[in-house]
Amino acid sequence: MSDKRPTPHIVILGGGFGGLYAAKALKRAEARVTIVDRRNFHLFQPLLYQVATAALNPSDIAYPIRSVVARQENTNVILGEATAIDVDRKIVKLTDSEVAYDYLIVATGATHSYFSHPEWARTAPGLKTIEDALEIRRRVLLAFEAAERETDRDAQLAWLTFVIVGGGPTGVELAGALSEIARQTMLRDFRRINPSSARVILIEGKDRVLPTYPPDLSQKAEAQLRALGVEVITSAMVTGLDVTAVSVAAGDSPAAGPARTPAPTQMTIATRTVLWAAGVQASPLARTIGAPLDRAGRVLVNDDLTLPNHPEVFVIGDLASLKVPVPGVAPAAIQEGVHAARNIERLVRGEKTLPFHYRDKGSLATIGRAAAVADFGRLHVSGFFAWFAWLAVHIFFLIGFRNRVLVILQWAWAYVTYQRGARLITGSDASRDLT
Amino acid sequence: MSDKRPTPHIVILGGGFGGLYAAKALKRAEARVTIVDRRNFHLFQPLLYQVATAALNPSDIAYPIRSVVARQENTNVILGEATAIDVDRKIVKLTDSEVAYDYLIVATGATHSYFSHPEWARTAPGLKTIEDALEIRRRVLLAFEAAERETDRDAQLAWLTFVIVGGGPTGVELAGALSEIARQTMLRDFRRINPSSARVILIEGKDRVLPTYPPDLSQKAEAQLRALGVEVITSAMVTGLDVTAVSVAAGDSPAAGPARTPAPTQMTIATRTVLWAAGVQASPLARTIGAPLDRAGRVLVNDDLTLPNHPEVFVIGDLASLKVPVPGVAPAAIQEGVHAARNIERLVRGEKTLPFHYRDKGSLATIGRAAAVADFGRLHVSGFFAWFAWLAVHIFFLIGFRNRVLVILQWAWAYVTYQRGARLITGSDASRDLT
Numbered sequence: 001m002s003d004k005r006p007t008p009h010i011v012i013l014g015g016g017f018g019g020l021y022a023a024k025a026l027k028r029a030e031a032r033v034t035i036v037d038r039r040n041f042h043l044f045q046p047l048l049y050q051v052a053t054a055a056l057n058p059s060d061i062a063y064p065i066r067s068v069v070a071r072q073e074n075t076n077v078i079l080g081e082a083t084a085i086d087v088d089r090k091i092v093k094l095t096d097s098e099v100a101y102d103y104l105i106v107a108t109g110a111t112h113s114y115f116s117h118p119e120w121a122r123t124a125p126g127l128k129t130i131e132d133a134l135e136i137r138r139r140v141l142l143a144f145e146a147a148e149r150e151t152d153r154d155a156q157l158a159w160l161t162f163v164i165v166g167g168g169p170t171g172v173e174l175a176g177a178l179s180e181i182a183r184q185t186m187l188r189d190f191r192r193i194n195p196s197s198a199r200v201i202l203i204e205g206k207d208r209v210l211p212t213y214p215p216d217l218s219q220k221a222e223a224q225l226r227a228l229g230v231e232v233i234t235s236a237m238v239t240g241l242d243v244t245a246v247s248v249a250a251g252d253s254p255a256a257g258p259a260r261t262p263a264p265t266q267m268t269i270a271t272r273t274v275l276w277a278a279g280v281q282a283s284p285l286a287r288t289i290g291a292p293l294d295r296a297g298r299v300l301v302n303d304d305l306t307l308p309n310h311p312e313v314f315v316i317g318d319l320a321s322l323k324v325p326v327p328g329v330a331p332a333a334i335q336e337g338v339h340a341a342r343n344i345e346r347l348v349r350g351e352k353t354l355p356f357h358y359r360d361k362g363s364l365a366t367i368g369r370a371a372a373v374a375d376f377g378r379l380h381v382s383g384f385f386a387w388f389a390w391l392a393v394h395i396f397f398l399i400g401f402r403n404r405v406l407v408i409l410q411w412a413w414a415y416v417t418y419q420r421g422a423r424l425i426t427g428s429d430a431s432r433d434l435t
Numbered sequence: 436m437s438d439k440r441p442t443p444h445i446v447i448l449g450g451g452f453g454g455l456y457a458a459k460a461l462k463r464a465e466a467r468v469t470i471v472d473r474r475n476f477h478l479f480q481p482l483l484y485q486v487a488t489a490a491l492n493p494s495d496i497a498y499p500i501r502s503v504v505a506r507q508e509n510t511n512v513i514l515g516e517a518t519a520i521d522v523d524r525k526i527v528k529l530t531d532s533e534v535a536y537d538y539l540i541v542a543t544g545a546t547h548s549y550f551s552h553p554e555w556a557r558t559a560p561g562l563k564t565i566e567d568a569l570e571i572r573r574r575v576l577l578a579f580e581a582a583e584r585e586t587d588r589d590a591q592l593a594w595l596t597f598v599i600v601g602g603g604p605t606g607v608e609l610a611g612a613l614s615e616i617a618r619q620t621m622l623r624d625f626r627r628i629n630p631s632s633a634r635v636i637l638i639e640g641k642d643r644v645l646p647t648y649p650p651d652l653s654q655k656a657e658a659q660l661r662a663l664g665v666e667v668i669t670s671a672m673v674t675g676l677d678v679t680a681v682s683v684a685a686g687d688s689p690a691a692g693p694a695r696t697p698a699p700t701q702m703t704i705a706t707r708t709v710l711w712a713a714g715v716q717a718s719p720l721a722r723t724i725g726a727p728l729d730r731a732g733r734v735l736v737n738d739d740l741t742l743p744n745h746p747e748v749f750v751i752g753d754l755a756s757l758k759v760p761v762p763g764v765a766p767a768a769i770q771e772g773v774h775a776a777r778n779i780e781r782l783v784r785g786e787k788t789l790p791f792h793y794r795d796k797g798s799l800a801t802i803g804r805a806a807a808v809a810d811f812g813r814l815h816v817s818g819f820f821a822w823f824a825w826l827a828v829h830i831f832f833l834i835g836f837r838n839r840v841l842v843i844l845q846w847a848w849a850y851v852t853y854q855r856g857a858r859l860i861t862g863s864d865a866s867r868d869l870t
Contacts, residue, residue: 078584425474
């Protein structure tokens, strides 16, 4: 416990899944650990869509980073934003100060990408932060209010049309949840409109939803979405987008697979609510490292997760690009975080690092009430059992015991009553945003 | 049930305690009822300080107005802001439309007053809305983060000093909760600062806290505050206020009662967080009615709660000023709401209205963990039993069954662990507001 080596300083940038599990893995390390995050909480992103759809509260899926590591004496937390990394001087620049490191783990993740249309961001919010989720909740709830006040039939229909761009897990979850809100939760609340006449339209560029899943599960997911009343359009690209409509054209990926609803060549959907769930790009911090990046802006790392020529710098999670592709999901980030921590401990002991191997424990995507798909390698499950597995896994991994209990109770309550408790339009006086 | 009279239209402005209970009392009325509110939810304001101090989530104390009256077939809800009332044309003007009424209940309440210093509002937020509460939560949590990052000792102390202006129930509740946060909740979270060294200072202009309570209970409340570590300064007025300090002078109300800590003639407190809990003013809508107002901007009403010369217009809650003063508390607003509803039913039946009499069922103010005071007329209670009564009453009156269960669980959890679950700094990237 007391040799001559000075205690190394390990700095972790980002308190997401990768960063937090790296810090936890360093609990017993003979080192000073500093976590830097621009937010004071860890966000359980897989459940963010539940905040966006008024089922959960922000604090149910977010937990102060300080509390997670409160009993970990060697670990310090700094609220701050890393603006650049100087790998030669071994320094991280924050907005108003600098932090020196001996070992660095960069885990600042990804944000959404509007490809070549950054101007769409205002009209079609994505879902990465608590604020994003509250903004989506606000827009969805306001749309029903605006429809109730609207007297023009076409304008009313536009308010009751919800378009979700992107048919990956987030898009599928949002579409399913929105359809349930319209068909169940809001059923008795309005006098002039029938909320269940709302249209929920999911647009996917590839020829099937959940394109990273096996085709049979994509097909099951689409069937479950349709059963919930969601209109699914595949092989379709969004070509234009403003506050009143979305333009869609036949996508460039030919409908080779089981394309269920080929998009028409060109089509315009009148809508007042567009949600963006298509595409991510790496955190801009990657560009300051001075290492080669891939097309999505992710840092190309060695197979031990280190930066080329910088064995003391590790890049993990959504920010890292490995030779053998790893999916951008929480379990992968967690495995990489733990692996980076172990490799640092090896370096401190003067040992060699080990290469990272992703252990795929399966993928789960939920669609709605008792509807989900699960890919456990050879075993493909859909429907109630997939949903139950999803539930169990997500509750188990929710950080913070209090959150778990509360989330279970809120879900149980919602399941029995079809109600969603967090249906608040906050942010400013709601009535001002109706027009 | 089917005589010749046309169904009257009863419009209720405001979905607070007064308006909502008026609507509920009209459940079986042979009338069309319309509730107009600029927010889509009813807010249980007595627990708002719990959101400001990270113990509860917004949706625990707010419930969609539509859901409350969903099964009440005769009642409609409009999300909109009333900008003026034309009592001669019997019309309410909204931002972008008009609503005609046969009977009107005005229940738009009050907002905070900075007396002759409206410029203090930015520096010292008050506590009336969900956004206010989240802003206070944000500032309090950020102050601890800033203190942790600060290296200058004086600057650190200023971040760890919290000043609450106003020693009424809201100020006392905020002070007690802040002291608990510093001394219990945050205890293990920081490495450089000791959160329990934080100062919480409560400033009251009168010679005792809770000046509307009997003097012996004020004394008990002050003792309980001091036991929690709150510094109480009475008979003191805030004379200046900016982002770094608060100036306090001996108040103009002489320390006639049991003044426990007379203020020095002049004093400046270095602080980065000032919260405002002193004084309210009536909603500006009152000025458009064209009736005489009192000093606080409230409408002077007849003893049956109607406007002079307008027996079809009722003003209730914090907006109404009666000859026999009624306290600005939820039970009073509820009683007035129900009374106005009954009087309208009498008018519809061609009967005379009845005068309103406030039934004082007692007052409760909570201070902290198992600390409170209760005034039940001759019976004055303090400590655990007052706190338990406060708990029971507040949970009982929480609208929405789900909220009650969740609030009980969160309180139970907080009571056992000293933790507060909603410790999130939201609104924007927290790190940007540190400096």
